[in-house]
Amino acid sequence: MKVGVIYGGMSTEHDVSMMSGKNVLENLDKKKYDIIPIYIDKNGKWYINNKEIKNIVDKLKEMDVIFPVLHGLYGEDGTIQGMLELLKIPYVGCDIISSSMCMDKVYTKCVLQKANIKQAKYIYIKNENTYVNEEFEEMKLENDEIVKLVEEKLQFPVFVKPSNSGSSVGVTKASNGPELIKAIEEASIYDKKVLVEEAIVGKEVECAVLGNDNPKASTVGEILSAEEFYSYDAKYNNAESKTRIPAQISEEKIEEIRRTAVKAFKAMDCKGLARVDFFVKNDTNEVYINEINTMPGFTEISMYPKLWGYMGLEYSELLDELINLAIERSR
């Protein structure tokens, strides 16, 4: 079976994808698969074995299955998935709509709200100064009006983030008006749609989901961030950041999170895999969903494979299973 592994890509998470892709390539069973590494550079040029491929469509058509190990825009957002659908090539992971919905935090919030899954309160700001209310009506606001709105609806501190991003790029914590305005400017660099969210003080935990129509949830892992929150640096550059499997929460909480993860996976119509991230609030012990990642970090030390490792599924067996699920879905 010819397996094309696509990595790199045009998003802010290019470097993260390089690490994930490298680990996937090293751990795919060479006896089972004919493995083709397919690299996309930051400008969107495609390469196979260091040779630029101008007509990538013809090359892709030779593959039996594609593993798009791409994070963020132009990879995790339904674009690659759309191309592969058109070419009728089976591929690992979520399809167009689930990828694009999960990539967009505003739409994720809307669907999860419909599913009655608890999440942080938020305000949606477009183009830096336009408040979009629950009915998607738009109102242009001055800076002080935005600050007032946040004080009324959420209270400080808040987290400000681009609707479409990942790896914490563009995410900042704001504790007052001036910080809020700066944070909205910063997030707007990455997406014209920005979320301002109430800060949840508690444990940050993650659950891995695997499957198509009958998805299974792993145990729950905990993030022990070395910095105030799990920023890009805390994730990738700070060796003091640790993970703990299983999370230090009660058995009942673990079960609640596993159930909610599967519920969210189904609500978003996910396929193959997703990592569902939560907070467990300190004072009330309530579970809040944070986000769903359709192509989570995939190095050997990343949470998604580690959670399955804990469940008894080794990294290379997990890759086999994902490829099987991709083939199964294409039938």
Ligand SMILES: Nc1ncnc2c1ncn2[C@@H]1O[C@H](COP(=O)(O)OP(=O)(O)O)[C@@H](O)[C@H]1O
């Ligand atoms: N509402 C919140 N309350 C507390 N911390 C948050 C909140 N939103 C985000 N964070 C922190 O910021 C990090 C990145 O935010 P997240 O929404 O997960 O974006 P990304 O898609 O970039 O990972 C989280 O891992 C968490 O540490």
Ligand SMILES: [Mg+2]
């Ligand atoms: Mg996150």
